[in-house]
Structures are given as structure tokens and as C-alpha cells.
Amino acid sequence: MAPSVVLVTGVAGQLGGELAARLAADTSIDRVLGVDTTPPPRDLRRRMGRAEFVRVDIRNPLIGKVISTAKVDTVVHASLSGHPSASGGRSMMMEMNVIGTMQLLAACQKSDTVGRLVVRSTTSVYGASPRDPATFTETTEPKALPPGGYAKDAVEIEGYVRSFSRRRPDIPVTTLRFVNFIGPRADTAFAHYFSLPVVPVVLGYDARVQLLHTEDALAVLERATMHDLPGVFNVGADGVLMLSQAVRRAGRVALPIPEPLVPWVGRITRRARLVDFSPEQMRLLNYGRVVDTTKLKTEFGFEPRWTTVQAFDDFVAGRALRPVIDTDRYLGAAESLALSALHALPGRGAPAPERPEPPQIEGPTPPALTPVR
Amino acid sequence: MGEAEVIPLRGAGGRPRPRPTPRRRSVTGPPPGVADHGTVTDGADGGMVDAGQGAGAPSSELVPAGPSELESAVGEVADFLRRRLGGRYPVDEFGFDPDLNEHVILPVLRPLYERWFRVETIGVENVPAEGGALLVANHSGTLPLDALMTVVATHDDLPTPRNLRMLAADLVFGMPGFGAVARKAGHTLACNPDAEKLLGAGELVGVWPEGFKGIGKAYADRYKLQRFGRGGFVSAALRTGVPIIPCSIVGAEEIYPKIGDLGPIARLLGVPYFPITPTWPLLGPLGLVPLPSKWYIEFGEPIRTDEFEPGSADDPMLVFNLTDQVRENIQQTLYRLLSGRRNAFLG
Numbered sequence: 246m247a248p249s250v251v252l253v254t255g256v257a258g259q260l261g262g263e264l265a266a267r268l269a270a271d272t273s274i275d276r277v278l279g280v281d282t283t284p285p286p287r288d289l290r291r292r293m294g295r296a297e298f299v300r301v302d303i304r305n306p307l308i309g310k311v312i313s314t315a316k317v318d319t320v321v322h323a324s325l326s327g328h329p330s331a332s333g334g335r336s337m338m339m340e341m342n343v344i345g346t347m348q349l350l351a352a353c354q355k356s357d358t359v360g361r362l363v364v365r366s367t368t369s370v371y372g373a374s375p376r377d378p379a380t381f382t383e384t385t386e387p388k389a390l391p392p393g394g395y396a397k398d399a400v401e402i403e404g405y406v407r408s409f410s411r412r413r414p415d416i417p418v419t420t421l422r423f424v425n426f427i428g429p430r431a432d433t434a435f436a437h438y439f440s441l442p443v444v445p446v447v448l449g450y451d452a453r454v455q456l457l458h459t460e461d462a463l464a465v466l467e468r469a470t471m472h473d474l475p476g477v478f479n480v481g482a483d484g485v486l487m488l489s490q491a492v493r494r495a496g497r498v499a500l501p502i503p504e505p506l507v508p509w510v511g512r513i514t515r516r517a518r519l520v521d522f523s524p525e526q527m528r529l530l531n532y533g534r535v536v537d538t539t540k541l542k543t544e545f546g547f548e549p550r551w552t553t554v555q556a557f558d559d560f561v562a563g564r565a566l567r568p569v570i571d572t573d574r575y576l577g578a579a580e581s582l583a584l585s586a587l588h589a590l591p592g593r594g595a596p597a598p599e600r601p602e603p604p605q606i607e608g609p610t611p612p613a614l615t616p617v618r
Numbered sequence: 619m620g621e622a623e624v625i626p627l628r629g630a631g632g633r634p635r636p637r638p639t640p641r642r643r644s645v646t647g648p649p650p651g652v653a654d655h656g657t658v659t660d661g662a663d664g665g666m667v668d669a670g671q672g673a674g675a676p677s678s679e680l681v682p683a684g685p686s687e688l689e690s691a692v693g694e695v696a697d698f699l700r701r702r703l704g705g706r707y708p709v710d711e712f713g714f715d716p717d718l719n720e721h722v723i724l725p726v727l728r729p730l731y732e733r734w735f736r737v738e739t740i741g742v743e744n745v746p747a748e749g750g751a752l753l754v755a756n757h758s759g760t761l762p763l764d765a766l767m768t769v770v771a772t773h774d775d776l777p778t779p780r781n782l783r784m785l786a787a788d789l790v791f792g793m794p795g796f797g798a799v800a801r802k803a804g805h806t807l808a809c810n811p812d813a814e815k816l817l818g819a820g821e822l823v824g825v826w827p828e829g830f831k832g833i834g835k836a837y838a839d840r841y842k843l844q845r846f847g848r849g850g851f852v853s854a855a856l857r858t859g860v861p862i863i864p865c866s867i868v869g870a871e872e873i874y875p876k877i878g879d880l881g882p883i884a885r886l887l888g889v890p891y892f893p894i895t896p897t898w899p900l901l902g903p904l905g906l907v908p909l910p911s912k913w914y915i916e917f918g919e920p921i922r923t924d925e926f927e928p929g930s931a932d933d934p935m936l937v938f939n940l941t942d943q944v945r946e947n948i949q950q951t952l953y954r955l956l957s958g959r960r961n962a963f964l965g
Binding site: 380450453485490533576580 | 692702705710715798809
């Protein structure tokens with residue numbers, strides 16, 4: 246079934262808004278309705294083109310009326326939020342995430358036009374602990390259930406979605422568990438985190454980080470919207486970066502913080518509006534999380550175009566992040582110093598054989614210290 | 619008490635003992651080494667192995683390098699640092715960092731392997747050069763140095779170096795520092811999904827199924843194999859159809875002779891045991907220095923698992939039998955190696 250009227254929730258957010266823009270560009274779709282409590286930012290609204298924005302709170306039964314009057318046949322629930330401060334506090338975030346989903350599902354259940362549901366979830370539902378296997382498949386039971394916040398919201402949302410599909414087995418439901426997004430335009434906690442000149446990391450831990458390019462995320466959501474692909478799917482790029490490696494690739498300086506101080510530092514960065522990491526997401530920085538995407542590739546039929554490393558490099562290039570300390574230049578200098586010291590050693594014979602090329606001089610060396618934001 | 623034995627035997631033997639050689643080669647095939655340890659009656663020529671190896675070892679490695687070598691060393695170090703600081707190195711989804719393993723972790727372990735424990739490997743031809751294989755070994759020594767030495771053995775002494783991917787307890791991954799390094803060295807949590815994934819990808823996987831029961835047993839119980847877990851490693855091998863290679867390690871029991879256990883302190887620290895050895899905690903940090911026992915690592919004949927019908931991994935009786943077979947194999951090899959060993963420290 247090709248969708249003719251699509252409703253997208255959370256269009257004021259980056260993912261929902263961009264998805265509405267993409268769907269609006271698809272002429273096979275008759276109408277695209279974007280729903281959110283706040284209007285999308287101006288540049289996003291411009292890109293959304295013919296998509297209609299409906300300012301309605303999905304916690305309100307009014308959403309049912311919107312679905313029935315517009316004869317919506319495909320609902321994409323993309324409004325899951327992980328940023329407490331952007332949503333107006335933690336309890337407000339939970340209200341929007343969980344109660345909003347309940348209302349939306351109730352409206353879908355009563356509707357006789359809705360024939361497809363796509364739900365955005367997160368791999369946070371797996372938690373992160375030292376007792377978990379290296380990769381999570383869709384059926385892995387989490388060893389440490391997420392203690393609260395964003396991840397708990399997602400677990401509850403998935404629970405409601407499961408009971409919805411029990412009550413309406415005729416509606417195919419696609420649940421997409423996304424890893425963290427990254428990309429040149431990504432406006433996520435992770436992107437803000439790596440934009441800090443000095444990146445706080447947990448002392449003695451190095452997490453494995455799996456990312457997904459925002460373009461790939463949109464492509465997955467679009468594919469789920471256009472086709473009946475019921476099931477739960479992990480969505481992440483191939484490959485892994487170590488957190489320390491990512492910090493180095495971005496040219497940042499890692500600041501190891503002893504574990505007991507981590508919540509405290511997290512609170513400071515949140516207060517200072519630097520990084521909107523919720524406490525349970527900080528746990529990810531300890532152990533990391535990698536998901537198995539075999540099901541995405543075989544059953545869902547999607548091959549991510551960017552690997553984790555490529556997506557991260559695209560982010561670094563797109564943000565024009567410059568190394569805080571130009572290690573390459575210092576290393577080159579140290580190397581030539583060591584070599585000249587070797588030549589000067591007595592008894593070594595002055596005309597020591599040269600290396601094929603003189604100590605590397607990096608091309609156009611960027612200035613050593615540049616502002617990053 | 620261990621050291622008390624050393625002195626009279628060294629005096630009595632009076633063997634010309636070559637200095638531990640920088641880069642010993644392993645004993646392959648059925649060379650004198652195997653015969654020596656295989657027969658009970660060898661006695662006197664136990665030192666032959668070492669002497670022969672001492673003669674054959676290259677001594678040029680310690681000769682000061684010429685200027686060009688030094689220069690290229692500087693270049694290599696600079697390239698390595700450039701790669702590390704730029705984050706330009708591959709990491710697999712388990713967190714394995716081959717670059718770091720090759721250039722930092724293995725070089726750190728090597729002196730311990732070559733000089734301190736003078737590890738001798740037997741039967742390296744039993745480890746396949748490629749493809750998945752499950753190496754099952756006995757565990758001992760209070761701290762898992764036996765596992766680390768096996769990593770070096772499978773890298774340095776095999777005809778084609780392999781990276782042993784170990785399955786470790788969750789305790790390791792919860793510990794700050796150790797967990798991160800263990801991941802970077804390629805090791806992962808001992809659980810069936812991870813084991814099967816690694817074996818399916820054609821990796822050489824190492825498992826110490828006795829776990830804490832083996833590594834933390836008292837010195838009086840040395841070389842007595844404990845229960846082999848619940849046979850999870852056998853079902854992982856059966857599901858992926860890879861051979862099981864029994865691996866017997868002799869010498870690790872003597873590095874930290876555990877003569878006591880402070881249970882309350884262990885519970886306080888959240889660890890399975892808090893050992894008392896003749897030197898620990900009596901001598902403080904000095905007690906952490908392992909006793910220089912002489913080690914042998916023998917890789918046994920592979921036990922094939924691809925001949926069983928599919929689904930046999932779900933047959934508990936078969937799994938138990940195979941587990942017992944592996945355990946018996948290792949226990950017998952341990953006894954054989956021990957009977958050929960005259961002294962724990964001189965070999």
C-alpha cells in the first residue's frame with residue numbers, strides 16, 4: 246500500500262521536520278501533515294514545502310480528530326525526545342514521550358483509515374552495562390534495565406506499541422531503534438558534546454560508539470513510511486569508533502573525570518547549556534553500546550550509506566572542527582628534533598643516510614588554536 | 619616456601635644454564651622437547667631443551683642498531699603517535715584495536731613471557747593457521763597471567779601469528795581501566811552470543827572454563843582441574859562447528875601460591891577472593907611480583923565438532939560428554955607435563 250496521507254509527529258524537531266520535508270517532495274503522497282506543539286524553525290518550515298503544519302498537542306484527544314478528518318493512512322511517530330531542557334524539564338519530557346504516545350496510539354486504534362504505523366525508538370532500551378554481550382540483537386534481553394529518563398520512556402513506549410499491535414493486528418507496525426545520530430547538520434546531544442573544545446570522558450573507561458548519519462536515519466524512516474515492513478529493527482551504521490578515538494578524530498582534548506564526579510559534571514554541562522545529556526545517557530560513555538544490524542539489512546532491506554567513521558568524519562568536516570591542539574605539527578617538530586639529535590651524536594658519522602623524505606611537513610597547517618563554536 | 623626448593627636443586631644439578639634468550643622459538647612437531655616431557659624417565663636431560671635453544675637463538679637483536687635503524691625507529695614511533703593522536707586506526711565492533719595490541723600491549727607482555735616465565739610451547743601445529751577455533755585451557759595463578767601468556771604464545775610462537783580473542787568474566791569489564799584495556803586487546807564477555815559471533819567470524823577464541831574456581835584455588839589443589847563451567851563453550855563450538863583445542867598450561871600455579879583467603883576483604887572489595895601468598899600482602903607491592911616459575915604451554919590435538927549432526931548443541935548429554943572429554947584431555951596432559959618437570963622454577 247502506497248501512503249496517500251501521512252501524519253508525522255514531532256516536526257519541530259530536526260528528524261521529524263526533515264522527514265516531513267522529504268515526504269512533501271514525494272509527489273506520490275497526496276498530503277503530509279506535520280504535528281507538534283511548537284512551530285518548526287523558519288528554515289526547516291521553508292524546506293517543508295507543501296507539508297501542512299498542524300499545531301496540536303498529541304496528548305490531547307484532538308489528535309484523533311486530525312487523523313479522522315484528514316483520513317490519515319500512515320502515522321510516523323518521530324517525536325521521541327531525549328533532551329529534558331529542550332522539552333521543558335524531565336517530567337514534561339516524560340509527559341510528551343509517554344502520554345503523547347498513549348494518546349496517539351489510542352487515536353490510531355479507533356481510526357479505520359490508519360493502515361501503517363512507524364515508531365521511532367532508541368537503542369537506549371538495551372541499557373549499557375559490563376554484563377551485556379558485545380552486540381545487541383533485537384531479541385537480546387538487557388542485563389541492566391535503563392534506570393530512568395529517556396531510555397525508560399522508550400521502554401514504556403515500546404510496551405504500549407506492542408499492546409497496540411496486539412489489539413490491532415491488521416495494522417503493520419515498524420519500530421525503529423536508532424543509535425545516536427551524527428552528521429554535519431545534526432543538532433543532537435552527541436554533536437554538541439563533540440563540539441566542546443575539551444570533552445569530558447569517564448576516567449578508566451572507553452566506550453564503543455556506534456553512530457548513524459542523519460541522512461541514513463531519514464532514509465530509513467522514509468522507507469518505513471513507504472512500505473509495509475512490520476517488526477522491530479536496530480538501526481545503526483556499520484563499524485565502531487572508540488570514544489577516545491572519536492575525540493581525537495574531532496581534534497578535541499579529552500578530559501578524564503573520575504566516575505563519582507561524572508553526574509556532577511553532567512549537571513554543570515546541562516546547566517551551562519553546553520550539552521543536554523541526561524544522566525542515564527552518561528552511562529553510555531562508560532560502556533558504550535553496539536547493535537547488530539543484520540535484520541535491518543536482510544529483512545528491512547536497507548544498507549546504511551555511511552559507516553560510523555565516515556558519518557563522524559562528515560560531521561567533523563561539516564562543522565569545520567579544527568584541532569584544538571595541532572598535534573601533527575608538534576609531532577613533526579619533535580620528530581625532526583629527534584632526528585637532528587641523532588645526526589649530532591658523536592661517533593655516528595655526520596652524513597647519516599637520509600630518510601626518503603624529510604620529516605613530514607603537513608600541507609596547509611591549520612592555526613594551532615582556533616575558536617570552535 | 620617455593621623458593622626454598624630452588625637453591626639445593628640448582629646446586630645439585632649444576633647445569634650450565636644459558637641466560638634466558640631474547641626470542642626463543644617454540645618447539646614444533648615431536649622434537650626432543652615433547653619426548654622429554656612425555657617420558658617419565660627423562661630426568662637428566664631436561665636442560666637439553668634450554669641449552670639447544672640458547673645456542674640457536676639469535677643474539678643479533680641486542681646489538682646496538684646503526685644510525686639508519688635508529689632513524690627508522692624514530693620515524694616509526696612518530697608515525698605510530700601520529701596515527702594514535704589522529705584517531706586513524708581501525709577498531710572492530712568488540713572494541714579490538716589491532717594497532718594498539720601489536721605496538722603496545724604485546725610488547726609489554728613479551729619480556730614477562732620470554733624472560734621471566736621462559737614459556738615453552740609444545741604442539742603449536744595443532745592450532746589452525748586460519749579459521750575459527752576454540753582454545754580451552756586450565757586456569758590458575760590467582761591473577762590471570764596464564765591467559766595473557768597464552769595470548770603472547772598464540773601470537774609469537776605460531777607459524778602464522780594469530781590474535782587470541784579471550785572470553786573473560788564480567789568483573790573485568792566492570793573494572794575501570796582493566797575493562798577498557800581488555801576490550802582494546804580484543805577480549806570480550808564470556809557469553810554465548812559473543813563466543814559464537816567471534817567463532818563464526820573465523821577468530822581464534824580462548825576460554826578458561828574453570829573461571830574463578832580455577833584461578834582462585836588454593837596452592838594445595840594445584841593442577842587439579844575444577845568443574846568446567848556449564849559446558850557453554852562446547853555448545854558454542856558445536857553451533858559454529860569449529861574445533862576445540864585443549865590447552866594445558868604448566869607453571870602458572872606457582873606464580874602466586876595462594877595459601878589463604880581473606881573472605882571479608884574480598885566481599886568488601888566485591889571480588890571473588892582476596893589471596894594471601896607468601897609475599898602478599900606481607901611485602902606490600904613487592905608481593906605483586908610473580909614468582910619466576912618455568913612455564914610450558916601445550917596445545918593438544920584438536921577435537922572436531924563439525925561431525926556432529928546439527929542441533930547437537932541442544933543435546934545436554936552430548937555437551938556434558940564433550941566437556942568431560944576436553945577436561946580429561948587437559949588433566950592427563952597436565953599430569954604428563956608435570957611428571958616430566960623436575961623443578962617448578964628450572965623446568
